[in-house]
Amino acid sequence: MTFAPRTWTSGEVATAAMMNTEIRDQFNSFFGAWTTYTPGIFAETGTAPTIGNGTLTGRYLKTGRTVDWVAQLTWGSTSAPGSGGGSENWMIGLPAAPAAGFTQRIILVDVFDASSSLHYSASAIYSTSNGGTFRTIVSNRADASGIWDSTLPIVYAAGDILYASGRYEAAS
Numbered sequence: 216m217t218f219a220p221r222t223w224t225s226g227e228v229a230t231a232a233m234m235n236t237e238i239r240d241q242f243n244s245f246f247g248a249w250t251t252y253t254p255g256i257f258a259e260t261g262t263a264p265t266i267g268n269g270t271l272t273g274r275y276l277k278t279g280r281t282v283d284w285v286a287q288l289t290w291g292s293t294s295a296p297g298s299g300g301g302s303e304n305w306m307i308g309l310p311a312a313p314a315a316g317f318t319q320r321i322i323l324v325d326v327f328d329a330s331s332s333l334h335y336s337a338s339a340i341y342s343t344s345n346g347g348t349f350r351t352i353v354s355n356r357a358d359a360s361g362i363w364d365s366t367l368p369i370v371y372a373a374g375d376i377l378y379a380s381g382r383y384e385a386a387s
Contacts, residue, residue: 249274254286255308257345258297264305264365267293269373275310277385282311285380292373296365304364306348311385313341322349322381326363329374337363341383349379 269291275284352363
């Protein structure tokens with residue numbers, strides 16, 4: 216539901232407007248359009264990447280405290296990875312803060328290397344850092360194993376894309 220349901224009182228007469236608000240509108244919220252958001256990008260150590268002429272976009276659907284979301288980082292020719300020697304462990308913002316202690320690895324991440332047309336897939340964990348982020352992208356693929364950062368699985372160049380999606384319980 217999109218908001219707390221009404222508390223009805225004994226003898227109250229239900230109007231059409233009340234029923235529409237309490238039943239129809241709540242039901243329709245389950246099938247509503249996704250909301251766009253602009254995720255932040257942070258670094259666990261060092262300085263955060265700069266998007267430059269690239270893009271970082273996101274969309275989400277929040278039903279009650281369940282959040283389904285997608286985010287896409289498209290690297291531009293003036294995008295920069297930040298500092299930290301490649302180990303800065305990027306963190307990308309979520310649309311709503313996750314519930315405390317919720318760090319299950321249920322985020323799916325895909326990186327597309329435009330120069331080779333290769334895809335790399337991995338999982339990630341949720342973090343309450345910076346109001347809610349995902350971070351520590353881990354892959355067990357032989358050519359991209361370990362924690363992903365600005366140099367693994369690829370050194371990002373114009374046209375490369377990091378795509379992520381997941382579902383989690385929001386803090387409120």
